[in-house]
Amino acid sequence: MAEGQRRDFYAWFWRAPLLVWQLLFFVVPLAFMFVMSFWLVKNYRMTPAFAFDNWAKMLGWNIFWSSYAYTMALAVAATILASVLAFPAAYGLAFRVTDTTRRWALFFLIIPFFTSYLVRVYAWQVVLAGNGVISAMLGWVGLGPISLLNTPIGTLVGYLTLSFPLVVILQTISLASIDKTLIEAAHNMGCSPLRTVFSVIIPAAKVGLIVAGLFCFILSFGDFVSPYYLGGSKPPTLSIMIVDSTKSGQQWPRAAVIAVVMILSLLAIAFTAVKFAYRRRG
Amino acid sequence: MSKQTLLKPNRRDILKYGVASTALSMPFVSRAWAQTVELNMLAWYGHGEPDVVAEFEAANNVKFKPKYYAGGDNMLALISQSPPGTYDVILSDAEFVQQLNEAGYVDELNAADYPFDDFLFDEWKQFPGHWKDGKLFSVMVRCGHLGVSYNTTAVSAEEAQSYKCFWKPELKGKVGHFDWHLPNLGQMSLLNGNASPFDIDEAAWGKVKETTTSLRPQVGGFFDYGGTFNGLKNGEMLAMAGIGDWITGVLERDGAKVASVVPKEGGIQFTESWSIGKGSKNADMAKKFIQYMLSPEGQVHSARMAAYPGFAVTKAGRKALNEKDPKEAQRTGQVDGAANDPVTLIKEGRIKYRGVPAQQGLEVWNDFWSEYKGS
Incomplete structure (x- = not known):
């Protein structure tokens, strides 16, 4: 066997498990879900068919589109909030602390993932309720009692619980990887600290910052737990609509339509974001 | 086997006798498992x-x-x-x-x-x-009965005698729904005076939708079992539609100030x-x-x-x-002769069995429920 052929075989041997895994557990189920969106449900049983009924029903249903807009708005709000709130923390960890402190901080940011997300959301119910801590604090300053539970704010708190540590970690890694000489050069040339952030640091870390925001968006857009347990399912997001469809009348094909629309939306947004991240300044 | 081996077995002895005793006990163990x-x-x-x-x-x-x-x-x-x-x-x-x-x-x-x-x-x-x-x-x-479930500090026993208490202005944002269309819409149908709440014609169904929609501004959320339970327990929800003693009974046993009654319009039996x-x-x-x-x-x-x-x-x-x-x-009226004896309530015609919609498809009710939630 020639040297080149041996190298090709070796490369493919190690690539194969990942490809097989992706094919079996991503591509095939995705294709099946797409096919299922054309099936019909008769007497609680799914019947293979090639009908556009589910697509026509869902895409022509006002509730679907209002739910889509609401889900999108909440995910965008969570992404902006998480990105803006995480940046000062990430900046501090990247530039203002020692390596040891940064490592410990990143370790502590990972710790929330050790506990179940559902448990953390249930804990938030106690905090956000009308007789909870936040309401009591607002009461002291004459603004309460206010219940944030079963509101869009409650949902946003849940989304940030899920994604905020991850956004801080990704932003920190991204900022810490910046060539420090660029920052020094900016300072030497009389650039103010604020301008250095906006003209040097953010453009240099653009890819990482966008990827961090993208992760937040993806996690929030598809989340079921927070809108249901902290938002009171009022109004329902797309993930809640999926669950409702499967629960009632076994409408898996309609749920498949919603899922396909969600995946297409995420793909479009992810590609746009990545394209923007790698776009060169003209 | 020498006394020395018994007192101080080496590693090989432990393995040998361990394997032997496990093999001997297998028939008994497997028989117990098999049963x-x-x-x-x-x-x-x-x-x-x-x-x-x-x-x-x-x-x-x-x-x-x-x-x-x-x-x-x-x-x-x-x-x-x-x-x-x-x-x-x-x-x-x-x-x-x-x-x-x-x-x-x-x-x-x-x-x-x-x-x-x-x-x-x-x-x-x-x-x-x-x-x-x-x-x-x-x-x-x-079985069990579904009716008006409420926080006894916010709704009086007298008010709870009608589903109309859900529209009480003080309960705005504090009325919850158990997230399943059948019991909720059945209750609204009872409120509208339908003798068979799940067997209604198109005109009556239209009125049920109207009544339900008018409740929407009062609604604080749609919950599964856990959410309903927590909502009533922490006082976030002061009244709940679509449930009954099957949830408030558990809370009552823990001392929560909640109760469920079959209102005058009637209740639904699960x-x-x-x-x-x-x-x-x-x-x-x-x-x-x-x-x-x-x-x-x-x-x-x-x-x-x-x-x-x-x-x-x-x-x-x-x-x-x-x-x-x-x-x-x-507490649950399961005493012969009690006023709230479940059997007596059925005989008095105050309880209707929960059913599936007879004149509309289940999908029609479910679609309306989704629209109601999203409105």
Whole structure:
């Protein structure tokens, strides 16, 4: 066997498990879900068919589109909030602390993932309720009692619980990887600290910052737990609509339509974001 | 074996005698394992928990493997996705038994195996949908009533006597829904004066939608069992539609200031029935379990279930409950002659059985429910 052929075989041997895994557990189920969106449900049983009924029903249903807009708005709000709130923390960890402190901080940011997300959301119910801590604090300053539970704010708190540590970690890694000489050069040339952030640091870390925001968006857009347990399912997001469809009348094909629309939306947004991240300044 | 070997065995001795003793004990161990029957259960949460099944498990060397669902549609969805024989015993909401039977998911039962003569109420012996062409497919095991559930500090007992209390201005944003269209829309139908709340024509259905939509500004959220439970417990929700004592009863036992009543417009009965899954490999044990649940001991466990209480359906079961837990029997009206005796309420015409929509498709009701939630 020639040297080149041996190298090709070796490369493919190690690539194969990942490809097989992706094919079996991503591509095939995705294709099946797409096919299922054309099936019909008769007497609680799914019947293979090639009908556009589910697509026509869902895409022509006002509730679907209002739910889509609401889900999108909440995910965008969570992404902006998480990105803006995480940046000062990430900046501090990247530039203002020692390596040891940064490592410990990143370790502590990972710790929330050790506990179940559902448990953390249930804990938030106690905090956000009308007789909870936040309401009591607002009461002291004459603004309460206010219940944030079963509101869009409650949902946003849940989304940030899920994604905020991850956004801080990704932003920190991204900022810490910046060539420090660029920052020094900016300072030497009389650039103010604020301008250095906006003209040097953010453009240099653009890819990482966008990827961090993208992760937040993806996690929030598809989340079921927070809108249901902290938002009171009022109004329902797309993930809640999926669950409702499967629960009632076994409408898996309609749920498949919603899922396909969600995946297409995420793909479009992810590609746009990545394209923007790698776009060169003209 | 030398004394020295016994006192100070080396590693090889330990391995040798360990393997030998394990091999010798295998027949006994495997026999014990072989006798343990695993029963797969499909049920609402709580029916396979130790407070209900532990005694039966111990007495019959059975181990339950429960799969829980929430709502009849969800139950049908789960069973339709499983191969025949997956579930040995199936607890179904009574209104879905007919569909279970039509789809061929359950086996025929022998009526002589169950204590129908001891049932508290004659109508329950021939519960709609449980029999077809003289053949029995499911046996009612417990029931409960749905009405107005409320926080007693925010709603008076008098106000709770009508579903109209949900529209009370002070409850704005504090009225919750159990997230299942059937009980909620059934209650709205009762409020509109429909004698058969699930069998209504298009005009009446239009009015039910109108009434329900007018409640939307009052609604603080749509919840599953856990959310409903927490909402009432932490005072976030001061009144709940679509539920009854099956949730507030658990909270009441913990001292929460909540209660459920059947209002003047009437209440809805949820009914739960056991069937044996088609293709079950443990049909005999499944039958024995259903017989146990209808025995006085089983009825007491069922009525006092930790997850959610219910009513006993047999006379012997009610008697046993009064002996074992008179306080709970009193609280739930399961005392002969009590004003809120569940059987008396049915006889007075104040209770309607929960059913599936007779003149509209279930999908129509469900679609409206989704629209209502999103409005």
